[in-house]
Amino acid sequence: MNNTVKPKKLKTDTKFEIIRFAAAIGISISLAFIIILFVSDDPMLAIQKLFLGPIESTRRFGNVIELAIPLTFAGLAISVMFKANQFNMGAEGAFFIGAVMAAIVAIKIPLPPFIHPIFAILLAGLMGGIVCAIPAVLKVKWGASELVSSLMLNYVFFNLGIYIINNKLRDVNAGAMASVEFEPSAMLTKLVPKTRIHMGIFIVIVTAIIVYLFLNRTKRGYDLRMTGYNMNFAKYSGIKTTAVILYSQFIGGFIAGIGGATEMLGMYSRFKWQALPGYGFDGIIVAILAKNNPVLVPVAAFFLAYLRIGADRMGSATDLTYEMVSIIQGVIIMLIAAQSFLAKYKQRMVVKEAKIDE
Amino acid sequence: MTLGVAKMATIEENLMSTYLDGNEFKKGIFLNMKKINEWAKDKVSEFIVKTDSEKAMVKMLSGGNIQKVVVAREFSNNPKFIVADQPTRGIDIGAAKFIHKKLIELRDKGSAVLLVSADLTEVMDLSDSLMVMYGGEIVAYFEDASQVDEMQLGRYMLGIERQTPEEIGRCVYE
Numbered sequence: 001m002n003n004t005v006k007p008k009k010l011k012t013d014t015k016f017e018i019i020r021f022a023a024a025i026g027i028s029i030s031l032a033f034i035i036i037l038f039v040s041d042d043p044m045l046a047i048q049k050l051f052l053g054p055i056e057s058t059r060r061f062g063n064v065i066e067l068a069i070p071l072t073f074a075g076l077a078i079s080v081m082f083k084a085n086q087f088n089m090g091a092e093g094a095f096f097i098g099a100v101m102a103a104i105v106a107i108k109i110p111l112p113p114f115i116h117p118i119f120a121i122l123l124a125g126l127m128g129g130i131v132c133a134i135p136a137v138l139k140v141k142w143g144a145s146e147l148v149s150s151l152m153l154n155y156v157f158f159n160l161g162i163y164i165i166n167n168k169l170r171d172v173n174a175g176a177m178a179s180v181e182f183e184p185s186a187m188l189t190k191l192v193p194k195t196r197i198h199m200g201i202f203i204v205i206v207t208a209i210i211v212y213l214f215l216n217r218t219k220r221g222y223d224l225r226m227t228g229y230n231m232n233f234a235k236y237s238g239i240k241t242t243a244v245i246l247y248s249q250f251i252g253g254f255i256a257g258i259g260g261a262t263e264m265l266g267m268y269s270r271f272k273w274q275a276l277p278g279y280g281f282d283g284i285i286v287a288i289l290a291k292n293n294p295v296l297v298p299v300a301a302f303f304l305a306y307l308r309i310g311a312d313r314m315g316s317a318t319d320l321t322y323e324m325v326s327i328i329q330g331v332i333i334m335l336i337a338a339q340s341f342l343a344k345y346k347q348r349m350v351v352k353e354a355k356i357d358e
Numbered sequence: 359m360t361l362g363v364a365k366m367a368t369i370e371e372n373l374m375s376t377y378l379d380g381n382e383f384k385k386g387i388f389l390n391m392k393k394i395n396e397w398a399k400d401k402v403s404e405f406i407v408k409t410d411s412e413k414a415m416v417k418m419l420s421g422g423n424i425q426k427v428v429v430a431r432e433f434s435n436n437p438k439f440i441v442a443d444q445p446t447r448g449i450d451i452g453a454a455k456f457i458h459k460k461l462i463e464l465r466d467k468g469s470a471v472l473l474v475s476a477d478l479t480e481v482m483d484l485s486d487s488l489m490v491m492y493g494g495e496i497v498a499y500f501e502d503a504s505q506v507d508e509m510q511l512g513r514y515m516l517g518i519e520r521q522t523p524e525e526i527g528r529c530v531y532e
Contacts, residue, residue, distance in 0.1 A: 229364035
């Protein structure tokens with residue numbers, strides 16, 4: 001029996017994933033081209049703005065990075081929760097509550113610089129974790145669907161946050177509904193001149209590395225992944241799946257909470273959100289694009305941010321609207337999420353390889 | 359497939375699932391990936407799992423090889439007691455022979471093996487002692503499996519004959 005160990009199958013898989021990803025993006029971008037050609041009066045300008053707009057200037061590219069930071073946080077949060085096969089949508093609420101928590105700490109609790117943002121971010125993470133753990137508790141205790149309860153709870157926490165901001169922290173002198181200004185000691189330092197890129201970029205990179213190590217190099221991370229793959233198998237192997245569900249959702253919420261706080265302290269000087277920012281839901285897109293792989297999440301987030309900023313540019317410079325990008329996004333996600341897209345091609349690839357082996 | 363393996367996980371991950379509670383494969387708070395990998399490679403070759411790599415997904419394997427992965431995990435643990443319920447059903451002869459060999463090895467190492475099977479030849483080839491069940495009850499016990507033939511077994515299996523409670527009671531050891 002031929003039993004030599006060759007890492008060939010793995011390579012084929014990776015190669016296929018790359019081809020599939022490229023094909024999905026290629027198809028959706030060509031679709032975008034076609035639609036732009038039909039709709040726009042000046043299609044060349046629109047296309048140029050869409051794809052090159054984000055690299056027109058440092059400021060624009062800065063915008064991409066600024067947007068990629070919260071998207072990465074949300075993507076990581078969702079990845080951890082989805083890895084455990086829990087469709088928890090609470091990241092949106094956790095993100096919002098994290099931002100509110102950071103605002104409270106930044107306004108009400110005076111602390112020395114450096115310690116101030118760290119304390120705010122950790123407290124925000126804790127609150128976010130609790131937000132996402134509630135649907136998990138409801139699920140393991142009473143079997144309530146985490147999808148439904150987390151979606152509902154998002155609005156509960158949104159309104160709770162809005163209540164706190166508008167009634168306890170509101171700046172009556174500000175023109176719009178907004179909180180009083182944060183203490184300067186709480187804000188994250190800006191890094192690059194002419195952009196708003198802030199310290200959060202380091203926090204997000206460290207978080208991504210920690211999530212990767214946690215999932216792939218620790219016992220608890222292993223338990224989490226096995227529970228996600230096959231819960232009965234995990235249970236049989238002696239993994240405490242109830243605990244896994246609880247801590248996976250808490251960790252996901254924790255990351256979302258950190259994300260909310262980082263966004264708030266890095267990008268704003270007062271709390272201004274009067275609607276859910278939508279990062280939690282964007283996180284789902286990012287997680288799907290990255291296939292729940294924490295290493296790919298920042299890449300996917302960057303890609304999505306690039307597309308968004310490009311659309312923004314296209315929207316303001318031409319007669320085309322921002323909605324265009326939603327169409328492109330939809331097509332890409334559909335093609336990537338579809339399990340059997342190009343499956344025939346993969347089959348042929350594997351067969352060819354097997355023939356070479358013989 | 360529902361309890362034994364996680365299809366989407368790699369062979370290595372399926373092999374290690376019951377081995378992580380102790381500190382054998384840990385390095386501080388992390389798992390010792392190198393050691394796990396070496397161990398998994400060992401198991402893959404010891405149990406002749408036919409695959410390109412121990413990092414391949416279990417769903418890429420044939421039924422017999424998936425069974426071998428499960429067997430590799432369960433038999434490598436120095437188990438005190440193994441319940442092998444239809445261990446060779448639906449797999450090829452080579453793999454079945456191999457699992458038989460491993461069961462005998464386990465016996466020799468001092469594990470108690472309870473083999474449950476609908477395959478009479480398997481039962482008679484492997485077992486030291488035999489018990490026959492009929493209608494949900496144990497109806498016969500043979501201390502030495504080599505003294506029995508299929509005809510005799512058949513009569514008990516069909517419920518035509520039945521041993522006395524004393525005869526059956528011999529299967530209880532203190």
